[in-house]
Amino acid sequence: MLDDAQSVVTAYARWAPIYDPIFGFATGVGRKAAVSTLNELPSGRILEVGVGTGISLPLYKRRHQIVGIDLSPDMLDRARKRVARLGASNVEALIEMDAANLAFDDASFDVAVAMYVMTVVPDPQRVLAEMVRVVRPGGHVVLVNHFSVDKGPRAAIERSLSRYARTIGWHPEFRIGEVLHRSDLKLVKRRELPPARLFTLLEFKRL
Numbered sequence: 001m002l003d004d005a006q007s008v009v010t011a012y013a014r015w016a017p018i019y020d021p022i023f024g025f026a027t028g029v030g031r032k033a034a035v036s037t038l039n040e041l042p043s044g045r046i047l048e049v050g051v052g053t054g055i056s057l058p059l060y061k062r063r064h065q066i067v068g069i070d071l072s073p074d075m076l077d078r079a080r081k082r083v084a085r086l087g088a089s090n091v092e093a094l095i096e097m098d099a100a101n102l103a104f105d106d107a108s109f110d111v112a113v114a115m116y117v118m119t120v121v122p123d124p125q126r127v128l129a130e131m132v133r134v135v136r137p138g139g140h141v142v143l144v145n146h147f148s149v150d151k152g153p154r155a156a157i158e159r160s161l162s163r164y165a166r167t168i169g170w171h172p173e174f175r176i177g178e179v180l181h182r183s184d185l186k187l188v189k190r191r192e193l194p195p196a197r198l199f200t201l202l203e204f205k206r207l
Contacts, residue, residue: 027116030144030199033191034115035059037142037203044110044139045092049099049131050117054079054091062090067109069097100126107136115144116199119174132184132206141185141204144193147176176200183207 035056038046043063048056051068052075060066068091070076076094083091097103099114100123112131118124131141179202180187189203 027199029195030193030201031056031115032059033193033201034113034142034144037189037201038064038111038113038140041111041140045108047102047104047109047112047131047134049112049114049127050120051076051079051094054082054094056115057082057088057091058086060090062088064090066091068094069099069102070094071096071098100130102130102134104134106133107139108134109139110136111140111142113142116146118143118145118179124174124178128179128182132182135206137206139206141206143179143202143204144199145174145179145202146199147174 036059039059039061045065045067046060048066048068051057051070052072054068057066057068057079066088068076068079070079073096076096079094082088083094095103099117099121112135114127114131118127121127128141128143135141182204184207185204186207187202188205189201191201193199193201
């Protein structure tokens with residue numbers, strides 16, 4: 001997580017032109033796993049938090065209606081061009097918006113998904129609370145993220161990289177407990193993902 005919204009915008013202005021070739025490969029397994037999970041659900045209205053360049057949008061079945069939000073105008077510009085190129089009529093809107101202050105009514109969506117977002121935003125608990133708020137009871141919240149470990153070589157690398165969080169655009173030290181144990185969510189799936197189990201998919205049901 002970065003210190004403030006402006007640092008997120010600044011970081012992703014740098015990453016936008018090269019995000020897909022660099023991060024698209026590394027995050028591809030997690031994105032496919034998340035959208036595959038969503039595609040198993042009944043047709044619905046899905047909010048993708050941190051839609052970025054729209055790299056995941058072609059993966060959704062067309063029976064879902066997708067609203068994507070992102071704080072970075074540079075990333076959204078690329079997402080809009082992707083939607084136009086694909087003719088993705090199921091993408092309802094792509095909106096510049098702060099995930100910690102969603103401008104949607106309560107229970108507006110059947111699903112909210114955030115892929116590789118929680119380690120970027122300044123206040124992940126608030127973002128998760130907003131995602132829960134806009135999902136109807138009985139709906140789903142899906143996260144894919146890197147969660148740090150407490151010991152071993154990987155933990156040492158994560159601690160070392162943390163000093164560069166503002167530059168790289170995400171925070172390498174982020175415990176899974178930050179997003180678990182909410183009374184309004186029931187964990188229904190937890191799946192560690194390649195490469196090297198660096199990422200985890202969490203699916204919750206909204207109570």
